[in-house]
Structures are given as C-alpha cells and as structure tokens.
Amino acid sequence: MSVLVYTESEEGKFKKVAFEVASYAKAVADQMGTTVTAITINADEVSELGTYGVDKVLKVNDSKLDTFNAKVYADVIQQAAEKEETKVVVVSSSADSKYLAPLLAVGLDAGYASNVVEAPTSASPFTVKRTAFTNKAFVFSTIETDVKIVGVSKNAFGLKENSASAASEEFSPSIPESGVQVESVDKATNTVTIADAEIVVSGGRGLKGPENWGMIEDLAEVLGAATACSKPVSDLGWRPHGEHVGQTGKPVAANLYIAIGISGAIQHLAGINASKVKVVINTDPEAPFFKAADYGVVGDAFEVVPKLTEKIKEFKAQNS
Amino acid sequence: MKILVCISHVPDTTSKINFTDGDSKLDTNGVQFVINPNDEFGLTRAMWFKEKQGASVDVVNVGGPETEPTLRKALAIGADTAIRVNTPATDGFAVAKQLANVVKEGGYDLVIAGRESIDYNGGMVPGMLAELIGANFVTNCISLEVEGTNAKATREIDGGKESVSTSLPLVIGGQKGLVEESDLRIPNMRGIMQARKKPLNVVEPVEATKETTTVKFEKPEPKGSVKMVSPDNLDELVNLLHNEAKVI
C-alpha cells in the first residue's frame, strides 16, 4: 500500500532529483495515510533518503543494471511496485524517468501524469496539476486507475526534510532481457549538465562568436552552473547541439536562468519558462526577453558579464 | 519496410492559449494548428527511408475531422496514405491504444513518433504504444539507421548521447537531429495537388478507456514586471539574487 518512489542515482550517488521526488512521495503518503518505500538501483549509501521522509528502501544491486535501460529498469520497478502492492509510484522528470514511465504505466495498468508541479490537490479523486502548452498553462487532471504514476517536474516541489529511519532491505528482482542494447555512451564528465543544474548560464547570438564563450564559462564556473545556448548559436556551430535549449532543444527547469545576448523569441521561452528566476542581460531595452524576466540589465555583455563574475566571486568569498 | 509516422495536431508555439467552457476546453479561436515539430523531423526522416532504401510511409492521427488539414499537409510533404482514427484524443493511453490497433492492422515495422507533443507535453504516447504492441522503443532519438531488421540509433541523454542497437518492430520518439531544420520539407504546389488525390482513410476507434481526465485548465499568474538593475550597480543584482530571489 505504501507510495513507491524511484530514487535515481549515478555512479552510486543519489541525484538531487532523488531527494525531490522522495519529498514529494512523502507528501502523497501523508495525504493517503501511508508510508514511503524507495527503490534504488545500484546506489551505495541509502540512509540519506530517511532525511526526506522515506521509511523503507528496496535496495537493488546488480552489475547487470550498471547501464540504464528503460525496459529493464521499468520491469524492475514494476516488480517492486507489485511486491509492495503500491497504489502510487512517483518518478522524476529526468530523461531516464521520462523514458521508462510510459513502459511502467502499461506494465502496471496505471494512469500516468507527467510534468506535475504540486502535491496532489486531492487524493480522491486523485488530482494533480501539471504544465501544458509549453508552460503557457496548467492542467488539472485526475488519474482514474487503481494504480497511479506521477512524474514530478524538476524544481517544482523542492526538498522537504522529514526525518524517517529508512530501513533498508536487499531486493533481488529478476532481470529481463531487453531488445535495446546500449553500445556506447558519450557523456561529458566533470561538467554540470543542463538537466541537473540549479543554475544555467545561457548565451545567444549577441555574443558574436564562439571565441567569446570564455566569459560565459567563467560566470558558469563561479556559480556552479551549466552552460546553454540559443538555437542559432548551435546551428552556427558555435556551441555543441546538446547545449541548445528551447522548444526544439532541451527543456530547462532551473532555479536561476541567466540569458545573455538572447532576444527572447517565443520558441526559446517555451523551453526555459519553467525556470524559477530569470535574469536577462541585453543591449536592447526593447528585447522581448525583458517581459519574461525577473531581473534585467540593459548593457553590453562584454562589459557586464566579466564584472558580474567578479562580483559573484567576491560575494562567494564573503559568504563561505 | 512499412513505416507509420504518428502526427500530433498541435497549436503553433506562437499561438495565444486561452480556454473556454469554464476553463475546461482549449479555445481554438484564432489558433493556428500545425504538425507537432518533433513529428515533422520524423516525417522527413521517413521520406528519406522511402527515397533511399524503399519504404512505404503512412501517417496517422487520432482526432476529430478538424485535424484533416494537418494530415493533408503530411500527404503533401510526401506520405502515401493518411489514416485518421475518428475519436477525440482524450488522454495519452487512449491514443496509444488506438495507435496500437492501427499498427497491428497495418503490419507496420517501424513507427516514428515524436519525443513529446507541444500541447500536452506528455511524452507518453510512443512508449505506451511500444509496450502495447511489444515493440522495441527508443526515445529522444537523434539518428536512426535501419538495415534489414536491425536498427542503430543515437539518443540524447542528460549530459550527452548514447548509441544503441535494436531491431524491428521498433517505435521511436524522435526529435531534431533525426534530420535538421534545413532538411524539413515544405509542401510545394505539386505535392499539394497530389495530396488531394491521396487516400485519407477515416477509421472508427476500437474500444479504449482513458485513464486520466482533464478537469480544468489554468493560466499562470501574470508575471510581475521585471526589476531593472543598472550595469554600474551589479552589487545590487547580486544582492537581489541572494536576499530576494534566494537563488545564489
């Protein structure tokens, strides 16, 4: 009966979203008068989950699960849900969770709502609020099936501390074959990814050329941020395609999005609107982005950005 | 190879979104509908399969008669036959059920859908469809090659990309990268003329129960106006980000 939450890890360590979805699962469990069980796959140390309200951990450790495979992971989570007789499964909005959730939904005969931004507005009927129309609206949906899957939008619910003891238990599901084999993974190491980042520093065509990205990287570094760019910038080959954000690129749901030399076209905003706080630096006071921003600086990026980097360095030095 | 491209009929991103009937329905007044951008990339990739290795390409939409212009556009771009499953798209699962039936009836080997639609942004239909028909599934797909019954694909992952090998029958959730924007085809006059004569088959739905129900829509709170900070006073910006926005 408990709420089951899939808490993702990478190289043994929990991703930050793991704590957010655990916090969310705790809120759902409280509404339903039940407990939270987490399932972890190849995570090393799981007791931390207790801090976010997890009562029990099903700990799966198997070298066959070292590489993410949606079909296999969905199957493993399904076995955990069946064992726990779960009525609600909570997952994140990471690329991996979005890949596996529809498969899990069919496996469990469960209705699935993705991009959910709040705790259920009611437990019966089970009603959630999710984003739609590229963040231009919200939709309230009820999930009508006996078992339900909720995909929580990143940075929408936040972390809520809630101490529980998180008793852990080894779980050894059967591992199915998959018809999709991962041949190779090409992943930048040591850089913050747009998906994981709390802060994203993004540059547009206003930066004139790839040789000017040093100052973007410097600002990102002092903030511990990921770097991103507008579409023309990746189309021109100034930055790798994986950095392109917007409607046709990666979605960004950061706490802070800093847009530098980006005009704020609607297709760009469609992908970044879910970010909490937006700062815009642009020479043109009429740039549409200012209408979507929380803080704006009208000025030349080449002067403002290096200065801002220095100011933040000073601030960090004082506050550490 | 028999290819089916799933076409979602969605409001163009630049459309203003409003609701009617006590905020329970999208107000389609003045809304421009288009082929979902992710599906447009898939459709062009399908045309390349057809031209380079021989394949038939059908397109399908689950929806009411209002989606037919969007299907005609896909025919004008080069699809052979369009299928419209005559039922409103109520939720991701119900749509996937209808599509599963079309795939079974038509014996398709490869189904190209989009990673997500830009209306409900669910990212649900392709995965559910794959699971319902027992096909392999690769999403966030940025390249796809098929040789015989073997397929190789590249997909975007958080922070990079991944190459996978798999086999038909296969469903993909495609996106930009499958082809580039400059490769996208715009219907020309000849295509539009031919599309008028191509079959657009309306089929009746199979029974499918939806699993989720839309209760109502809501627009976000109007945003407060932007706070401007002088470029000579960036300390103030740092201060606001720390003390007011609490993001650094």
Ligand SMILES: Cc1cc2nc3c(=O)[nH]c(=O)nc-3n(C[C@H](O)[C@H](O)[C@H](O)COP(=O)(O)OP(=O)(O)OC[C@H]3O[C@@H](n4cnc5c(N)ncnc54)[C@H](O)[C@@H]3O)c2cc1C
């Ligand atoms: C179907 C479709 C999908 C699209 N998808 C996306 C998408 O996913 N993502 C995306 O980003 N775009 C997308 N676009 C493109 C989008 O419409 C815009 O063309 C694009 O976002 C503009 O990029 P930009 O702001 O970098 O460049 P520009 O519009 O050229 O803006 C450059 C800005 O830099 C400012 N500037 C110039 N010099 C300086 C300086 N020294 N200091 C500070 N500021 C300066 C200028 O005032 C201007 O505002 C899409 C378009 C279409 C039609």
Ligand SMILES: Nc1ncnc2c1ncn2[C@@H]1O[C@H](COP(=O)(O)O)[C@@H](O)[C@H]1O
């Ligand atoms: N009503 C529909 N008819 C046909 N295909 C659809 C429909 N809805 C969604 N799809 C396909 O599924 C993909 C993902 O949609 P969604 O799950 O709604 O985000 C779309 O890009 C389409 O390829």
